[in-house]
Amino acid sequence: MRRDLTCAAFGVALACAYYAAAAALPRSLLADDVGADGVPKLLAMLLALLSIAIGVRGALRGAGDGGIALRRHARAFGVAALGAAYLAAVPLLGFAPALALLLLAAMLYYGAALRPPALLYALVGAAILWLIFAQGLGLAVPAGIFG
Amino acid sequence: MSELAHAWHALSSGSVIGAAFAGVAWGIVGGALPGISPSIAMALLLPFTFGMDAVPAIVMLASVYIGAEYGGSIPAILIRTPGTNAAAATVIDGFEMHRQGRGGEALGISLVSGFVGGLFGLAVLVLATAPLARFALAFTPPAYFALGVLGMSVIAGLSGDSLLKGLFAAVLGFMIATIGTDPVSGVARFTFDSPDLLGGVRPIVVMVGLFAVTELMAQSIEPAWPKMQARAARLRLPGWSTWKRLFRPQAIGAVVGTFEGVTPGAGGTIAAFLSYNEARRWSAHPGEFGKGSVEGVAAPECANNTVTGAALVPLLGLGIPGSNSAAILLGGLLLHGLAPGPMLFEKSPEAVYGLFAGMLVANVAMLALGLVILTPCLWLVNRPKPYLMAFILALVMSGIFALQGSLFDVALVLGAGVLGYTLRCFGVPTLPLVLGVVLGFMVESNYRRSLVLSGGEHAIFWQEPIALTLLLLAAAIVGLSLWREWRRARPS
Numbered sequence: 001m002r003r004d005l006t007c008a009a010f011g012v013a014l015a016c017a018y019y020a021a022a023a024a025l026p027r028s029l030l031a032d033d034v035g036a037d038g039v040p041k042l043l044a045m046l047l048a049l050l051s052i053a054i055g056v057r058g059a060l061r062g063a064g065d066g067g068i069a070l071r072r073h074a075r076a077f078g079v080a081a082l083g084a085a086y087l088a089a090v091p092l093l094g095f096a097p098a099l100a101l102l103l104l105a106a107m108l109y110y111g112a113a114l115r116p117p118a119l120l121y122a123l124v125g126a127a128i129l130w131l132i133f134a135q136g137l138g139l140a141v142p143a144g145i146f147g
Numbered sequence: 148m149s150e151l152a153h154a155w156h157a158l159s160s161g162s163v164i165g166a167a168f169a170g171v172a173w174g175i176v177g178g179a180l181p182g183i184s185p186s187i188a189m190a191l192l193l194p195f196t197f198g199m200d201a202v203p204a205i206v207m208l209a210s211v212y213i214g215a216e217y218g219g220s221i222p223a224i225l226i227r228t229p230g231t232n233a234a235a236a237t238v239i240d241g242f243e244m245h246r247q248g249r250g251g252e253a254l255g256i257s258l259v260s261g262f263v264g265g266l267f268g269l270a271v272l273v274l275a276t277a278p279l280a281r282f283a284l285a286f287t288p289p290a291y292f293a294l295g296v297l298g299m300s301v302i303a304g305l306s307g308d309s310l311l312k313g314l315f316a317a318v319l320g321f322m323i324a325t326i327g328t329d330p331v332s333g334v335a336r337f338t339f340d341s342p343d344l345l346g347g348v349r350p351i352v353v354m355v356g357l358f359a360v361t362e363l364m365a366q367s368i369e370p371a372w373p374k375m376q377a378r379a380a381r382l383r384l385p386g387w388s389t390w391k392r393l394f395r396p397q398a399i400g401a402v403v404g405t406f407e408g409v410t411p412g413a414g415g416t417i418a419a420f421l422s423y424n425e426a427r428r429w430s431a432h433p434g435e436f437g438k439g440s441v442e443g444v445a446a447p448e449c450a451n452n453t454v455t456g457a458a459l460v461p462l463l464g465l466g467i468p469g470s471n472s473a474a475i476l477l478g479g480l481l482l483h484g485l486a487p488g489p490m491l492f493e494k495s496p497e498a499v500y501g502l503f504a505g506m507l508v509a510n511v512a513m514l515a516l517g518l519v520i521l522t523p524c525l526w527l528v529n530r531p532k533p534y535l536m537a538f539i540l541a542l543v544m545s546g547i548f549a550l551q552g553s554l555f556d557v558a559l560v561l562g563a564g565v566l567g568y569t570l571r572c573f574g575v576p577t578l579p580l581v582l583g584v585v586l587g588f589m590v591e592s593n594y595r596r597s598l599v600l601s602g603g604e605h606a607i608f609w610q611e612p613i614a615l616t617l618l619l620l621a622a623a624i625v626g627l628s629l630w631r632e633w634r635r636a637r638p639s
Contacts, residue, residue, distance in 0.1 A: 022336075025334055026334055031334070032598065035332070043322050086544055102540065103538065106541070108533075126541070129545050137194075137195075
């Protein structure tokens with residue numbers, strides 16, 4: 001039940017925010033009858049209705065779905081946090097060093113021990129990806145402070 | 148004849164053959180990695196196709212799909228862990244055969260049955276897509292609107308155990324599709340003054356986030372998969388006496404795979420289990436099923452490889468991707484400036500027939516590579532999981548950056564991954580969301596174009612016969628799904 005109710009609350013909150021953003025859209029002189037905000041407003045209402053239905057159904061079913069194991073899932077969100085840290089580090093450190101750090105951090109996060117093979121793997125892995133993307137595909141990668 | 152000329156031209160360039168072999172090789176390895184589905188394997192390869200010509204790029208992606216369906220059966224047979232969802236049915240008899248010391252025979256049956264299914268699916272694709280596309284050429288804006296609605300209703304109705312949550316996901320995807328410049332008035336919608344969002348959120352970015360990043364997040368809380376013994380895996384092709392027994396289950400797998408493949412949302416997993424069940428029902432030795440039956444391996448493997456071809460029928464003919472893998476292929480087509488749907492046959496026949504020829508090569512490549520790739524594949528899959536996952540994460544981050552040289556895309560991918568994982572926690576299926584993102588623009592622009600044509604009259608949608616038929620079909624599917632859900636929820 002908690003899982004469905006949380007889903008419903010998430011959906012209703014999103015629908016409200018989206019509706020408010022749609023209502024704030026400027027009206028164009030080129031607009032048709034529906035307008036730029038017409039479909040978004042309809043979608044927001046649909047999402048709200050579906051969310052309420054999911055919540056009501058969850059409440060009627062009672063303690064059926066067992067809720068969400070927050071602590072367990074928090075670990076999964078750590079992977080996205082690693083990606084966000086990489087995103088912040090790339091402009092500063094440059095493409096290859098940031099990738100090496102990401103590789104090392106991710107290995108440790110997935111359970112590897114901090115040992116020379118892991119360090120070597122991070123360096124070699126980053127070098128391979130740099131070779132593929134910066135040299136092979138000719139991508140203009142951020143140089144960072146070392147560039 | 149011009150179709151054959153296009154196909155021959157694609158094959159004679161050599162790059163298509165190379166792309167097919169490379170795609171199949173990566174597909175087998177990716178499919179053998181538990182957690183890396185065919186769609187994720189395809190998504191990881193996508194950035195590398197960016198600099199390639201369109202035809203080899205699309206062939207490579209389709210070949211990954213073909214290879215991954217066989218690759219998924221390797222861990223299913225050897226360690227009772229399906230590499231892909233569609234290989235789950237193979238576990239039942241494949242692992243039992245392995246326990247009896249017949250793992251090599253099971254792998255051989257999986258390979259040849261996959262080859263038979265792949266060829267059958269390709270034949271269905273070649274024969275069915277062009278007529279479907281010709282029919283779709285008669286579509287007007289109301290019909291396109293109705294087609295988009297039908298596509299979303301089919302997926303929402305068939306995905307997961309909850310119609311409500313399927314529709315919830317489809318609406319969410321549609322909402323993402325509205326980000327960017329309004330198709331009619333040119334007003335910037337939900338861009339928050341960011342120039343990066345003016346062009347909208349590209350479907351491929353959402354797909355990579357939803358499939359790859361979400362899975363990487365999920366894998367961080369999953370235990371490591373067991374190691375596979377390379378010595379126990381010596382692939383053995385079936386002899387004539389076994390072949391005779393395989394004919395019937397393969398035929399069942401091909402028919403079921405075709406039906407499930409062309410039905411958007413059904414996919415390889417349902418096809419594999421359904422064909423396993425039917426093969427047991429029609430078998431002369433039903434008692435062997437579950438105890439190491441060769442038929443129990445052949446039917447699901449043939450079915451899930453038939454799906455690889457059949458699932459592309461609605462994609463190429465109508466522009467509706469019926470599965471995650473087809474959605475990634477759609478992203479690949481769009482990336483190379485090819486819009487799937489009826490006009491694809493008119494504007495870029497060389498891409499369509501080049502793809503058909505490439506898929507033929509890919510099926511042959513699967514048979515050839517399947518015989519030799521097993522040992523290196525097992526070596527790679529047996530590397531420590533943290534090393535593999537870290538490399539895949541780094542590959543996703545750099546690959547998405549490579550698409551446009553934009554860190555904003557990397558942020559979007561992470562956001563899509565977080566959204567995908569959150570939805571997974573809520574038990575919301577993600578395929579309808581992808582469909583919403585892909586079809587949202589088509590639905591909205593054709594809805595509004597229709598109303599402009601009719602002077603604001605909604606009657607245009609039921610005065611146009613094709614649109615009316617498609618909308619009635621969509622309503623029937625939603626109604627049927629609601630009825631099913633009501634029956635399921637009713638206390639027995």
